[in-house]
Amino acid sequence: MLSLHKQKKIKVKIAIVGAGAAGLFLAALLSKHPQLQIYVLEKSTKTGTKLKASGGGKANLLNAHISGDCYNNAAFVNKLLQQVDGNKVLQAFHDMGLATVTDEEGRIYPASLYAPAVVEVLYANMKNNVHILTETEVKTLEYRSSGWHVGGVDMFFDRLVLATGTPAGMIRKNRAGYNDYLSCLDIKINAYKPSLTGFKIKHYPAMLHGCRTRAVVKLWQGKTLLFEERGELTFKEDGVSGIVILNASAIYNRLKNKNGCYLMVNFLYYDERFDIQQYLQQHASLCGVVHPKINELYCKQHIDVQNYRMDIEEPYDYEFAQVCTGGIDTEELTADFELKAYPHLYAIGEMLDIDGVCGGYNLFFAFASAYTVAQNIVYGDKNSEH
Ligand SMILES: Cc1cc2nc3c(=O)[nH]c(=O)nc-3n(C[C@H](O)[C@H](O)[C@H](O)COP(=O)(O)OP(=O)(O)OC[C@H]3O[C@@H](n4cnc5c(N)ncnc54)[C@H](O)[C@@H]3O)c2cc1C
Structure with a gap:
């Protein structure tokens, strides 16, 4: 032709x-x-x-x-x-x-x-x-x-x-x-x-709602590391979003078997080897090193702010997704x-x-x-x- x-x-x-x-x-x-x-x-x-x-x-x-x-x-x-x-x-x-x-x-x-x-x-x-x-x-x-x-x-x-x-x-x-x-x-x-959507999190601590902070985020399935990226997280009413989470969701959504997936978050993103015990010997809380809402959660529930685990309930629905x-x-x-x-x-x-x-x-x-x-x-x- x-x-x-x-x-x-x-x-x-x-x-x-x-x-x-x-x-x-x-x-x-x-x-x-x-x-x-x-x-x-x-x-x-x-x-x-x-x-x-x-x-x-x-x-x-x-x-x-x-x-x-x-x-x-x-x-x-x-x-x-x-x-x-x-x-x-x-x-x-x-x-x-x-x-x-x-x-x-x-x-x-x-x-x-x-x-x-x-x-x-x-x-x-x-x-x-x-x-x-x-x-x-x-x-x-x-x-x-x-x-x-x-x-x-x-x-x-x-x-x-x-x-x-x-x-x-x-x-x-x-x-x-x-x-x-x-x-x-x-x-x-x-x-x-x-895809490119946030996650609803199991047993989500509602006090995080409104917190916006940077972190290192890892997506694990059992003992397998599927994804790791540093970026901003936005905590919503019942789960978490932000570019780094959207990218994790793209990997998650491609899995045929999604069992046992969870996020591991390090809120001390700027220094992954930060010695938290040494810091706490001199300071009463973590308010100088993490977002106030993360500090509040640490004070109330003694979470590990360098390895905070969030179990994925499900990705958010279509209306929150950037693509399919x-x-x-x-x-x-x-x-x-x-x-x-x-x-x-x-x-x-x-x-x-x-x-x-x-x-x-x-x-x-x-x-x-x-x-x-x-x-x-x-x-x-x-x-x-x-
Ligand atoms: C909030 C948001 C932010 C985003 N930000 C980015 C970004 O910054 N960078 C990036 O790379 N991607 C981003 N994306 C993704 C990106 O916008 C899309 O991948 C891209 O727009 C897809 O383009 P498209 O032309 O294929 O489809 P669309 O832009 O969806 O266009 C399809 C068109 O077809 C029309 N249509 C559907 N059915 C029919 C029919 N039967 N007859 C006639 N018309 C029909 C629709 O009305 C629509 O106008 C974002 C998406 C969203 C939702």
Whole structure:
């Protein structure tokens, strides 16, 4: 098949289902090619909703140290990184006029530190060959000889890109029937589970509610250390959250057998060899070395502040999750994110069974998968298996 950049005169109609991070980035990339007519079909009244809320409203777009190890499927992501690394995604944003800043841990943000600005930049790069149709829910898909028929809009398209995300971050009412339209396709979809979420803790000391402090956190299963990271913890009414805990939850959620998992927390994060007995010979409490609420717990229950064990009851539900594990199995895809079983049908972003830890990895995957599809649509099907 002739690639689109050689087919200057033929108009090609493309539908992108979902106006989230992946869908909007793809629309902006494709818009440079006047031979394409791009329709973005979005069920909600708003677009870019999760992107605007990401990174606490600052949008941690990607990370300077992306590697497959930060995801549930390292092999798949490492293969993607050979085609599209962080520099390519960053360059695409810079070409669109978005300035970025990188913090000392490699997290990359828009220079304005304002997530909605990213959506504005994407819109600014869409020309009049992009049509965004909100309140347009796709309900069915069917391949007919003339292309993809999309129920909900009753239109035909030459290419169809699915970018409908997952129910992460949604209340029960909004996540009912999420992505049910995929039942039109004969593909393997792994069950969704909330990830990057906090943990409910057994026998939780309510007095910790409201405490926010740094610590070294380890996730153990029996005698096996699964995860260790230093970072901020936020104590809630019945459990614990914060980036370090969200990252521990990504590891926990991937376990088939979750029995015997617990967190071990060292509140003296800045000096793991701190001699607490020596300190207490000179001072009546630990108020000079830990958060007041941790000191209160120490005074009342004599906890070991260097090895404080918290037994996991369960992860918090979808509405507190930043992403979901599960989704379209990567075995269904070519390296260009085209579905092997269906012509000219692609799937990108979080709706695939790829999830990363906190730090810009999930948005990077949404953008990098969109970038790959844009290259494939414009320059040809080099990895196609049809
Ligand atoms: C609070 C929060 C903070 C986060 N912070 C970060 C961060 O800082 N860095 C990071 O890397 N990741 C972060 N994430 C994760 C990241 O935002 C997501 O992984 C990313 O937005 C996924 O993009 P997407 O385009 O695949 O899906 P989405 O952004 O979820 O977009 C999917 C779109 O499809 C639409 N849709 C669904 N079904 C249909 C249908 N049938 N028809 C039409 N439209 C449909 C939806 O309404 C939605 O607009 C955060 C997530 C949350 C919830």
